[in-house]
Amino acid sequence: MNSTTILLLLCLCAIHNFGIGLVIPTYTARHHAPSHVISLHLFASTPLHSTNSFVHDDNSTLTYGPAIRVGKLKINLFGAVFGLWEVFWGAAFWYPSLMLYILARKLPGNLVGRIDPFRRIPIAIAYVWGLLSMTVFGMWPKVEGRENLEALRDVNTRKLRPAMYVANHASWMDIPYVCSVFRFLNYKIIAKAELKKVPILGRAIIAGGHVTLDRSNRRSQLAAFKDGVKWLNDGVNLVTFPEGTRSKDTRLSSFKKGAFKMAQKVSAPIVPMSIHYADAIQPRDYAFPAKSSRFGRPKAVIKIGKPIPTEGKSDDELLEEVWNAIADGLPVSQKPSKDTPVGVQ
Numbered sequence: 001m002n003s004t005t006i007l008l009l010l011c012l013c014a015i016h017n018f019g020i021g022l023v024i025p026t027y028t029a030r031h032h033a034p035s036h037v038i039s040l041h042l043f044a045s046t047p048l049h050s051t052n053s054f055v056h057d058d059n060s061t062l063t064y065g066p067a068i069r070v071g072k073l074k075i076n077l078f079g080a081v082f083g084l085w086e087v088f089w090g091a092a093f094w095y096p097s098l099m100l101y102i103l104a105r106k107l108p109g110n111l112v113g114r115i116d117p118f119r120r121i122p123i124a125i126a127y128v129w130g131l132l133s134m135t136v137f138g139m140w141p142k143v144e145g146r147e148n149l150e151a152l153r154d155v156n157t158r159k160l161r162p163a164m165y166v167a168n169h170a171s172w173m174d175i176p177y178v179c180s181v182f183r184f185l186n187y188k189i190i191a192k193a194e195l196k197k198v199p200i201l202g203r204a205i206i207a208g209g210h211v212t213l214d215r216s217n218r219r220s221q222l223a224a225f226k227d228g229v230k231w232l233n234d235g236v237n238l239v240t241f242p243e244g245t246r247s248k249d250t251r252l253s254s255f256k257k258g259a260f261k262m263a264q265k266v267s268a269p270i271v272p273m274s275i276h277y278a279d280a281i282q283p284r285d286y287a288f289p290a291k292s293s294r295f296g297r298p299k300a301v302i303k304i305g306k307p308i309p310t311e312g313k314s315d316d317e318l319l320e321e322v323w324n325a326i327a328d329g330l331p332v333s334q335k336p337s338k339d340t341p342v343g344v345q
Contacts, residue, residue: 274329
């Protein structure tokens with residue numbers, strides 16, 4: 001396997017992990033020693049804690065079967081077949097469509113920019129790609145609590161008012177799962193700034209108008225804040241994972257303080273969402289999902305909570321209310337440990 005093929009594989013893994021959508025509670029999944037793992041030493045790397053089986057809350061065990069290792073990540077048979085199918089539709093539909101959109105926005109007169117000022121078309125393209133690639137394999141989660149979103153519906157326009165949607169983060173599958181809530185509705189994800197440097201993926205993030213943030217850079221923080229506030233004022237939803245990164249043990253961990261300032265600035269509500277068992281579908285050390293979200297146990301679920309108003313609440317009060325709402329919607333194995341602080345800097 002040459003270096004070009006390896007780079008393409010890494011790019012496609014990154015696109016899978018963000019592209020269809022576009023940072024996890026301590027779910028006491030017990031990890032067993034790997035069985036039948038074939039190592040392909042394509043890159044020099046230190047061994048990872050392997051996950052070749054998953055123990056459900058009722059102590060039933062799911063095994064993922066034999067897997068090959070590509071650098072630091074593994075791919076089992078299900079992941080290989082699904083990955084090829086997803087990459088096919090990415091190459092045949094998503095990437096060409098995205099590139100046409102990017103080129104069209106550069107044409108004289110900016111016709112596309114005037115037709116699509118809020119960059120909704122890349123979001124729709126990504127969702128169609130998800131329908132083409134994920135539906136056959138049963139990769140969409142079960143969505144519960146959609147009726148709670150009716151509280152956001154404007155009585156005159158019958159449209160949902162913009163809000164900040166917030167979820168726990170235990171797996172890369174959280175991103176397409178959250179996007180399944182929106183379908184063709186417009187939204188922007190608050191993502192790490194370094195993702196813009198990833199080939200192909202970076203273009204998708206920029207084309208979609210997603211908000212990028214470098215927490216170590218004050219200028220980046222201010223720019224992200226302005227961008228997020230502008231999108232909410234324009235009627236576009238925001239999505240954030242306030243833990244800042246994937247949970248290492250699947251239990252809900254602490255939120256980053258200040259995560260909801262964009263919503264507070266424009267008095268937009270917060271919609272809490274609790275994602276179940278995403279890490280069982282795609283464990284931390286797998287490049288692609290290791291099993292279906294719908295077929296076999298455990299099944300992935302995303303529970304939409306009741307919108308939480310932001311007016312008249314301090315940062316700490318709002319942080320705790322949202323954190324508790326997400327924790328309450330999680331299964332026992334993903335609920336936060338007793339000593340977990342609600343917010344950290």
